[in-house]
Amino acid sequence: MPEVPGAEPRIVLETRDVGKQYKLDGVEVNALRGVSIAIHSGEMVSIMGPSGSGKSTLMHIVGLLDRPTTGQVILEGDDISNLSPNQLAELRNKYIGFVFQSFNLLARTSAQANVELPLVYAGVSGTDRARRATDALERVGLGNRMGHFSSQLSGGQQQRVAIARALVNNPSIVLADEPTGNLDSRSGIEVMAMLQDLNAQGITVVLVTHDDRIARHAERVIRVFDGRVQAEEIVQNRVLAAQELAALPAEEVAG
Amino acid sequence: MNFAESFRIALRALNANKARSILTMLGVVIGVAAVILLVGIGTGVQDEITGQVEGLGSNLLFIVPGQYGGGMGGDQAPPSRRFTLEDSDLLARRVPGVDAVVPVLQAGSTVKRGNRSVRVVVAAANEQGGEVFSGTLAGGRGYRKSEVQAAARVVAIGSTVRDTLFPGQDPVGKTVTLEGQRFMVVGYYESMGGGLAGDQDSQVYIPVTTAQRVFNLNYINTIVVKANDPARIEVVKADLRRVLTPRYGEEFTVFTQEQTLGLLSDLLGTLTYMLAGIAGISLLVGGIGIMNIMLVSVSERTREIGIRKAVGARTYDILSQFVIEAVGLSVLGGIIGISIGWGGAALMAKFTPVPTNVTPWAVATAFFFAAGVGVFFGVYPAWKASQLDPIVALRYE
Numbered sequence: 001m002p003e004v005p006g007a008e009p010r011i012v013l014e015t016r017d018v019g020k021q022y023k024l025d026g027v028e029v030n031a032l033r034g035v036s037i038a039i040h041s042g043e044m045v046s047i048m049g050p051s052g053s054g055k056s057t058l059m060h061i062v063g064l065l066d067r068p069t070t071g072q073v074i075l076e077g078d079d080i081s082n083l084s085p086n087q088l089a090e091l092r093n094k095y096i097g098f099v100f101q102s103f104n105l106l107a108r109t110s111a112q113a114n115v116e117l118p119l120v121y122a123g124v125s126g127t128d129r130a131r132r133a134t135d136a137l138e139r140v141g142l143g144n145r146m147g148h149f150s151s152q153l154s155g156g157q158q159q160r161v162a163i164a165r166a167l168v169n170n171p172s173i174v175l176a177d178e179p180t181g182n183l184d185s186r187s188g189i190e191v192m193a194m195l196q197d198l199n200a201q202g203i204t205v206v207l208v209t210h211d212d213r214i215a216r217h218a219e220r221v222i223r224v225f226d227g228r229v230q231a232e233e234i235v236q237n238r239v240l241a242a243q244e245l246a247a248l249p250a251e252e253v254a255g
Numbered sequence: 256m257n258f259a260e261s262f263r264i265a266l267r268a269l270n271a272n273k274a275r276s277i278l279t280m281l282g283v284v285i286g287v288a289a290v291i292l293l294v295g296i297g298t299g300v301q302d303e304i305t306g307q308v309e310g311l312g313s314n315l316l317f318i319v320p321g322q323y324g325g326g327m328g329g330d331q332a333p334p335s336r337r338f339t340l341e342d343s344d345l346l347a348r349r350v351p352g353v354d355a356v357v358p359v360l361q362a363g364s365t366v367k368r369g370n371r372s373v374r375v376v377v378a379a380a381n382e383q384g385g386e387v388f389s390g391t392l393a394g395g396r397g398y399r400k401s402e403v404q405a406a407a408r409v410v411a412i413g414s415t416v417r418d419t420l421f422p423g424q425d426p427v428g429k430t431v432t433l434e435g436q437r438f439m440v441v442g443y444y445e446s447m448g449g450g451l452a453g454d455q456d457s458q459v460y461i462p463v464t465t466a467q468r469v470f471n472l473n474y475i476n477t478i479v480v481k482a483n484d485p486a487r488i489e490v491v492k493a494d495l496r497r498v499l500t501p502r503y504g505e506e507f508t509v510f511t512q513e514q515t516l517g518l519l520s521d522l523l524g525t526l527t528y529m530l531a532g533i534a535g536i537s538l539l540v541g542g543i544g545i546m547n548i549m550l551v552s553v554s555e556r557t558r559e560i561g562i563r564k565a566v567g568a569r570t571y572d573i574l575s576q577f578v579i580e581a582v583g584l585s586v587l588g589g590i591i592g593i594s595i596g597w598g599g600a601a602l603m604a605k606f607t608p609v610p611t612n613v614t615p616w617a618v619a620t621a622f623f624f625a626a627g628v629g630v631f632f633g634v635y636p637a638w639k640a641s642q643l644d645p646i647v648a649l650r651y652e
Contacts, residue, residue, distance in 0.1 A: 060646055063565075065565065065645050065646050066646060085570065086569040086570055086571075089564060089567050089568060089569045089570075090567060090569065092565065092566070092567050093566060093567020094567075098565050098566070100649070104558070104561070104562045104565070104649065105562075106559055106562060107559075108271045109267075117562075117563065117566050118566040118567055120260055120264075121563070121566060121567035121568050121569075121572060122567065123257070165566070
């Protein structure tokens with residue numbers, strides 16, 4: 001979403017001087033050393049860094065999967081740094097939608113049931129759930145695949161089911177972790193086009209990647225290196241996946 | 256998330272791994288079936304034996320010489336102070352409220368006819384013997400009072416004796432030889448099968464007076480008294496003691512049917528519990544099987560647990576999902592095991608001589624025990640699942 005001049009966009013999630021230490025095989029690891037970032041409502045932002053940079057740890061904290069050792073995490077104005085795992089689970093359910101590199105759909109489970117999963121834990125009733133899951137699947141163009149099991153879908157379709165699952169509970173942030181990592185280039189472009197399209201509709205998207213080209217699909221890139229924010233920059237020449245898709249040969253359009 | 260949701264998720268998971276679910280359940284099925292069947296046999300045997308004793312009538316009292324400290328009396332009485340026919344006559348005259356006073360003398364012997372012979376137990380009583388001995392006449396009659404008074408050589412025979420000595424014939428009116436004396440057969444009994452008192456089909460019944468003469472004895476073993484009202488049995492017991500004490504001091508014992516039954520029930524009850532215990536062990540093994548499979552299932556589904564946690568499942572949601580799975584397995588196994596055990600017990604009762612009785616109590620116990628096994632052995636794997644860190648679980652390959 002283009003910035004409106006003069007209007008400060010609302011901050012959805014903010015980290016304040018976040019540090020994270022953990023022990024790995026008895027060795028103290030300083031994964032994050034004072035990271036302060038802000039995610040604004042409606043923006044599409046990339047968190048980029050090579051492996052070992054602390055990017056994944058930062059993603060876990062932004063995704064409310066982990067708690068910082070030091071510093072604060074502010075979600076929708078509330079400090080959530082010291083909440084219990086169960087309280088974080090409830091907040092994840094309400095505010096965060098995940099899209100993973102390896103899709104992480106439930107096996108032997110229909111697309112519809114996969115999309116309903118967050119609603120199940122939100123305590124939404126059966127009929128309401130089915131309606132909202134149908135809406136979300138139609139939104140990602142899979143209205144005709146609701147009864148299919150994950151194993152009956154292509155990688156690109158599975159990732160779209162995952163996007164529908166991320167959207168279904170109207171989260172504040174859709175957090176996509178290397179969403180194209182397990183996809184062929186065409187499906188990858190389709191998924192990126194879809195994320196950009198959703199962002200254009202007002203959904204906040206956080207993209208986590210090591211790939212500079214993927215990162216430039218966002219409006220803004222936060223570069224993480226050695227546990228710190230190395231640079232924050234506005235993307236010039238943003239990659240628009242829809243244009244790339246249009247440039248591809250037409251016969252390969254996947255269903 | 257509510258309970259119904261957890262239940263649906265658990266059922267779906269069990270359904271997705273049908274073969275494994277069925278094999279896991281098998282342990283519980285066999286355990287529960289064994290408990291039901293073995294307890295059914297125990298209860299059935301107990302019922303049959305106590306039934307036989309009760310069949311004699313709950314208003315019977317047995318008087319034996321000697322003192323017994325509550326144990327069941329054998330017939331090895333002290334030789335000096337045995338009862339005589341005088342004692343039973345005295346009791347019949349002096350104790351009110353009794354239907355019958357039956358002097359009983361038992362002895363082992365052999366009955367012959369031509370070149371055939373059979374070992375028998377001679378049960379000798381008076382004409383009221385029919386009141387206290389179980390058994391149904393298949394033909395002829397029992398001996399009469401006049402025959403008792405005259406010490407007549409008449410005999411009524413059990414079915415084994417009849418089958419051996421008179422195969423395919425009517426024995427009534429024929430003669431047999433007992434202790435070198437010729438006896439006339441006046442009646443014969445239907446087969447009763449083996450019972451508490453030994454093989455009743457191998458008994459022959461003769462008047463007690465005749466038995467004393469033939470065996471050259473002047474005493475009797477036991478006096479059996481039948482009260483006319485079961486409610487007044489303690490009064491009759493006191494009266495019997497009052498009459499016999501001046502003659503025998505403390506050297507006799509009166510047993511009621513209830514005492515005998517109580518002893519028997521204790522013994523058979525212990526046997527049933529033992530059978531249940533043995534079967535219970537197999538149920539325990541089945542439970543360990545469930546725990547084993549649940550642990551495998553948790554590590555196999557680590558990623559699923561990670562996904563569920565990432566989208567908002569709390570500790571409780573995961574815990575209840577896996578506990579319900581384990582309980583579902585054991586409850587379903589329990590229901591199938593009950594059906595098999597019950598059916599097996601019914602078939603056994605129908606096609607074998609072993610009596611069985613499956614009580615609702617046994618069914619309920621087996622069912623709740625099976626469900627308990629599921630909870631007990633399911634909680635640990637479920638707890639393990641619920642404690643998984645979503646980050647680690649999502650990374651798990």
